Amino acid sequence: MTSPLEQKKIKIAGPSVVTANRTWDGIVVYRTAAKGWSAELSEAAIVRNSDEAKALLAESVADDVGAVGPYIAPVQVGADGKIEPGNLREQIRRTGVTIGQQAQA
Amino acid sequence: MYAYDEIDRTLVNERVSEFRDQVKRRLSGELTEDEFKILRLQNGVYLQLHAYMFRVAIPYGTLATNQLRALAHVARKYDRGYGHFTTRQNIQFNWIKLAELPDALEDLAKVGIHAMQTSGNNMRNVTSDQWAGVAPGEIEDPRIWSELIRQHTTLHPEFSFLPRKFKIAITASDHDRAAIKIHDIGLKLIKNEKGETGFEVLVGGGLGRTPFIAKTIKQFVHGRDILSYIEAILRVYNQYGRRDNIYKARIKILVHELGIEKFSREVEEEWQHIRNSSLQIDDEVIEDIRSRFTYPAYEKLPHMPDELRQAAADPDFEAWRKNSVAPHKAQGYSIVTISLKPIGKPPGDATAEQMDALADLADRYSFGEIRVGHEQNLALPHVAKRDLPALWKALDKLGLATPNVNLITDIIACPGLDYCSLANARSIPIAQELTRRFANHELANLIGRLHINISGCINACGHHHVGHIGILGVEKNGEEVYQITIGGRADEGAVLGTLIGPGVKFDEVADVIEDIVEAYLALRERPEELFMDTVKRLGVEPFKERVYATR
Ligand code: HEM
Numbered sequence: 001m002t003s004p005l006e007q008k009k010i011k012i013a014g015p016s017v018v019t020a021n022r023t024w025d026g027i028v029v030y031r032t033a034a035k036g037w038s039a040e041l042s043e044a045a046i047v048r049n050s051d052e053a054k055a056l057l058a059e060s061v062a063d064d065v066g067a068v069g070p071y072i073a074p075v076q077v078g079a080d081g082k083i084e085p086g087n088l089r090e091q092i093r094r095t096g097v098t099i100g101q102q103a104q105a
Numbered sequence: 106m107y108a109y110d111e112i113d114r115t116l117v118n119e120r121v122s123e124f125r126d127q128v129k130r131r132l133s134g135e136l137t138e139d140e141f142k143i144l145r146l147q148n149g150v151y152l153q154l155h156a157y158m159f160r161v162a163i164p165y166g167t168l169a170t171n172q173l174r175a176l177a178h179v180a181r182k183y184d185r186g187y188g189h190f191t192t193r194q195n196i197q198f199n200w201i202k203l204a205e206l207p208d209a210l211e212d213l214a215k216v217g218i219h220a221m222q223t224s225g226n227n228m229r230n231v232t233s234d235q236w237a238g239v240a241p242g243e244i245e246d247p248r249i250w251s252e253l254i255r256q257h258t259t260l261h262p263e264f265s266f267l268p269r270k271f272k273i274a275i276t277a278s279d280h281d282r283a284a285i286k287i288h289d290i291g292l293k294l295i296k297n298e299k300g301e302t303g304f305e306v307l308v309g310g311g312l313g314r315t316p317f318i319a320k321t322i323k324q325f326v327h328g329r330d331i332l333s334y335i336e337a338i339l340r341v342y343n344q345y346g347r348r349d350n351i352y353k354a355r356i357k358i359l360v361h362e363l364g365i366e367k368f369s370r371e372v373e374e375e376w377q378h379i380r381n382s383s384l385q386i387d388d389e390v391i392e393d394i395r396s397r398f399t400y401p402a403y404e405k406l407p408h409m410p411d412e413l414r415q416a417a418a419d420p421d422f423e424a425w426r427k428n429s430v431a432p433h434k435a436q437g438y439s440i441v442t443i444s445l446k447p448i449g450k451p452p453g454d455a456t457a458e459q460m461d462a463l464a465d466l467a468d469r470y471s472f473g474e475i476r477v478g479h480e481q482n483l484a485l486p487h488v489a490k491r492d493l494p495a496l497w498k499a500l501d502k503l504g505l506a507t508p509n510v511n512l513i514t515d516i517i518a519c520p521g522l523d524y525c526s527l528a529n530a531r532s533i534p535i536a537q538e539l540t541r542r543f544a545n546h547e548l549a550n551l552i553g554r555l556h557i558n559i560s561g562c563i564n565a566c567g568h569h570h571v572g573h574i575g576i577l578g579v580e581k582n583g584e585e586v587y588q589i590t591i592g593g594r595a596d597e598g599a600v601l602g603t604l605i606g607p608g609v610k611f612d613e614v615a616d617v618i619e620d621i622v623e624a625y626l627a628l629r630e631r632p633e634e635l636f637m638d639t640v641k642r643l644g645v646e647p648f649k650e651r652v653y654a655t656r
């Protein structure tokens with residue numbers, strides 16, 4: 001996973017979301033359609049082309065108090081509308097470390 | 106142990122209230138992330154995948170028991186009950202909330218711990234030998250000089266806005282446990298013909314994208330001149346160092362581009378201007394620092410106490426003693442390394458309970474002192490030999506007596522893609538699988554000394570270039586792929602490893618390492634020939650053949 005923090009050009013290949021870390025506690029959040037942030041991927045606003053992605057990212061960056069380091073991340077949307085992370089990095093950010101021990105308190 | 110003076114205490118406390126105010130302004134929106142980032146980095150706060158990460162300095166790897174208890178408290182109260190010891194004598198907490206960070210810093214400040222010099226483009230925590238002050242044959246305690254440099258560089262404007270981060274390591278022993286050759290400046294304490302104490306100075310080591318082994322720039326710099334000499338190096342670096350390109354900004358690149366001769370001439374010239382300035386160190390300053398390091402009042406103890414003689418009948422104790430216990434400068438005492446590499450667990454992690462219990466054991470058996478080494482293990486520096494059997498039993502109950510120090514399961518690994526936002530691939534699960542494969546201690550002992558180092562990206566936090574076997578995670582078409590090198594080493598004979606061939610997939614890594622080890626066992630001439638020696642004798646070819654013949 002080349003770090004998405006280096007994202008410069010905005011070009012998306014499929015459905016995507018904007019994700020970041022919440023400022024006060026650092027947890028993973030997703031930008032919602034209601035112009036807020038949610039810890040649930042299922043509540044994320046989905047963008048499907050570069051213009052939409054650019055707009056969502058711009059709006060997210062502007063909300064600097066809410067969350068840190070927003071970037072565009074790929075997702076997969078199932079036939080039932082269920083959203084899943086589009087790569088391993090985002091999978092790990094969503095479900096936690098893969099090292100099978102430390103309590104996810 | 107070292108006793109901080111009033112200046113340090115005031116500084117640390119002021120730093121906490123300053124940061125509390127900065128966090129408050131960040132949370133209210135008065136400071137943007139752009140403005141805040143440099144401030145948080147000056148206080149050891151990074152952003153990782155799941156949360157903020159908080160890096161705390163353990164200068165030259167020395168901890169008092171109240172300090173270890175404070176770290177346990179931070180793990181318990183503000184984090185998820187554990188901490189991760191790193192390769193640079195720091196500890197990292199992975200789940201800290203920004204809003205609570207000032208409280209955590211304040212709790213640590215009470216015992217003289219802070220996060221200064223743990224991140225940002227400044228002089229980083231000066232590291233040293235974790236056996237400093239107790240290793241037999243040492244020139245003198247290298248921490249005295251580490252502390253001198255720490256005091257001089259902390260918040261010093263000239264060292265706070267460098268082209269890039271800057272790392273110094275110091276050793277005073279022939280066997281280099283501080284990995285000085287992979288630091289920006291490596292210092293080796295030596296004595297000249299007149300018996301005066303000084304340093305062999307090495308410069309330009311480093312790993313990452315462009316790895317270099319440090320070169321000697323001056324054979325002998327007198328102790329009283331060491332600050333001016335370092336400053337001269339830093340001035341040349343500040344003047345020429347590439348600020349335009351982050352990948353070329355480290356001093357190693359400058360040394361490489363200028364060449365060591367030109368670089369050392371420049372430094373020499375600069376040094377002549379400043380060497381007789383206020384940077385020259387008075388003996389009193391050194392004596393003052395020296396007097397703040399206190400050593401236990403060792404008893405006169407027998408070389409081979411009855412307790413040890415009896416315990417030697419227990420093969421489990423012996424297995425642990427053989428690779429965890431090292432000779433001490435005082436007769437009747439030992440240095441005990443505590444493996445933070447239990448089978449199947451992340452390398453370098455310790456729980457709050459383990460830290461607390463270890464603090465109790467250190468009070469009881471090690472004059473209240475603990476050390477942290479770059480191998481991501483801990484040590485108790487002053488254990489009476491008669492106490493070794495009791496200590497072993499107590500450590501075993503805590504899961505801290507895995508008899509694998511320096512063996513194949515004593516793996517150094519960075520956090521990788523499980524935590525780190527810069528990662529390309531996971532490191533910890535690879536380490537976990539490898540420890541399971543080689544869990545049998547008889548097998549591990551048969552293999553002998555063998556260091557595996559794993560990094561999850563080219564930044565090389567896991568020192569993969571200098572692992573006897575190095576594993577580097579990269580990404581290829583969205584998949585984790587691992588490049589394997591062999592023949593590296595990080596000690597006084599430091600060399601970079603050689604790539605054995607194309608990368609392999611996540612699921613194949615442990616098989617490949619098993620193949621390499623089997624090849625070694627078949628190729629070595631006698632059991633005492635270490636993996637490193639076999640690679641040196643035969644090169645990488647036979648290993649390459651073995652690994653790729655069937656793949
Ligand atoms: C998870 C957060 C971390 C981040 C964001 C991070 C970032 C980096 C970066 C960007 C570099 C390359 C610097 C350069 O070459 O200029 C680096 C180097 C290094 N890091 Fe980390 N690191 C992290 C964790 C760790 C950990 C956990 C360890 C110890 C286990 C560690 C030890 C090192 C060491 C020893 C280097 C030395 C390479 C060199 O100086 O040449 N880092 N780190």
Ligand code: SF4
Nearest residue numbers: 519525528561562566
């Ligand atoms: S080597 Fe890369 S992946 Fe590992 S901790 Fe360093 S920056 Fe992160």
